[in-house]
Amino acid sequence: MISDLQQEFILHFGEMGSRWGINRTVGQVYALLFLSDEPLCADQIVAALGVSRSNVSMSLKELQAWNLIRLRHLQGDRRDHYGTPGDLWQIVRILVEERKKREIDPTLTKLRQLEMQAPSSDDAHAHARIRELRELIELLTGWYDEMNKLETERLVALLKMGARLQKFIGKATILSLPRSSKEA
């Protein structure tokens, strides 16, 4: 049912899961669905991975919370079938968005809150460090928001420009931001 190639890919995703902040089974389920030609139902996943039915159910639920899988109902079959978006770029966009939501947004909120509530000169150095961090995160997430607006085709074109883009930047920097070296 599962080729050696698939098997090895699935096991790798299971192992990497812990580094990616998901658990082994979730990683394996996603890897399986990612490689599969057509959507699979829960029992097929159980058969392919050799884990319990309930574990598969929970893993699918977690993947849905991540918005990473798509539910499909096949003609004349009561069972739910699950698949991944066919377009890899959509997967990347979802992953980045969800990680930002979980790993960055709560901290940005907290930093803003701390800046507001601190009675100013109470603890000047810490206050300054927090402001600096908040500004940096806002710069990065602002850039991300801009890039995220681009259609995939343009985004890919931009990424492929790589080195060539640096010429543009060089010009733009000299032209529009001649001496803004007070960043750090």
Place this chain on the structure above:
Amino acid sequence: MISDLQQEFILHFGEMGSRWGINRTVGQVYALLFLSDEPLCADQIVAALGVSRSNVSMSLKELQAWNLIRLRHLQGDRRDHYGTPGDLWQIVRILVEERKKREIDPTLTKLRQLEMQAPSSDDAHAHARIRELRELIELLTGWYDEMNKLETERLVALLKMGARLQKFIGKATILSLPRSSKEA
């Protein structure tokens, strides 16, 4: 010894730690060092956080493995003192580099290996999906490598361009990649 502001920041980093793939104590130690005006020794960290001496020792070791802290020896004091880089951009560069090393590079290696070892037409769909994924990761990491070469000042200028950059890209796309729509 520790202001309310610092306290709250430290607790937040501790809580976020698990989402960021580090543990609570490591997060708290980093937060403390990040805010501190001058480098701290292990016992000061113990006093500030109320965790065991050995836990602090292990957390510092982990932060050193991440290359996120700097050891400093003060005049006439045998104890090691630890601090974070003063330049936040250096911290961001280290974080991105280390996460790439842990979370992406092993998978890229594995994908290349799987593409080599698969006897071609064995499992065409899975093979194609893996190639697609490998190409996408290479595009993204290649772009990252280019950006990472930029000096901070230029990188900041680029990030601040945001929306304005899209005009350049629009032009560049039309000029140099007129009909490359076979990406997905």
Place this chain on the structure above:
DNA sequence: CCGTCATTTCAAAAACTTCTGAAATTCATT
């Protein structure tokens, strides 16, 4: 080369996460 202070290692305890099988729930069909 001894005593003292600083740091690291380690094995076991505590805390936490993941996984399972059994029971409960849902829901389309009869």
Place this chain on the structure above:
DNA sequence: AATGAATTTCAGAAGTTTTTGAAATGACGG
């Protein structure tokens, strides 16, 4: 309403990670 297939929930077992105190190691000054 009763049936039965699919799915979810849940309490506890299994597994993993984190934290600790105690002992070992290292390192400096006398």
